[in-house]
Amino acid sequence: EAGVAQSPRYKIIEKRQSVAFWCNPISGHATLYWYQQILGQGPKLLIQFQNNGVVDDSQLPKDRFSAERLKGVDSTLKIQPAKLEDSAVYLCASSHDKGYNEQFFGPGTRLTVL
């Protein structure tokens, strides 16, 4: 089966610009996660969707970050405006239930904010 797809793989922007990342989970997986991985740290959950509903967005900086999963399949994460500290790898993961089984990760999008 196809894995979790993410695009773009790399993105370089200037601070205060906006950027969007796309994720397509494994077919049939109801749960989708966005993680932020800053260099030298472990991934940190930004937002979790169950189908098209938000389960947890407690660590999403809502003044600049937004995410949607309108049809319960693919998802978009947006940052507007970007700050230097947003430089990180953004990982998307999916699982076929509420996450008590394995989460499958995509390759990530590496964002550099100059």
Add this chain to the structure above:
Amino acid sequence: AQSVTQLGSHVSVSEGALVLLRCNYSSSVPPYLFWYVQYPNQGLQLLLKYTTGATLVKGINGFEAEFKKSETSFHLTKPSAHMSDAAEYFCAVRGARNQGGKLIFGQGTELSVKP
């Protein structure tokens, strides 16, 4: 609340030597524990997981980990390191049920393997 501490941000071993990566956790509920590996410019791949039952868990690529409740530890081992094992390793604990099952990761341990 759940948390994970990985002891040592960088571990270096010789090829053929024992690999030991340390992980201690804190959890207010019976923990589900995971080890993931991340190769450069790739996503995370599950090595092994502990949910319930046998405390010695075997994973892929010859890795195993032992859940020790009394020590709140879940250390990762491999008897003989291979060059291809060089990567970043993350220990994680699953959040409580009312947290939706999110993974809480340690800061990672970079494993280097010397020829």
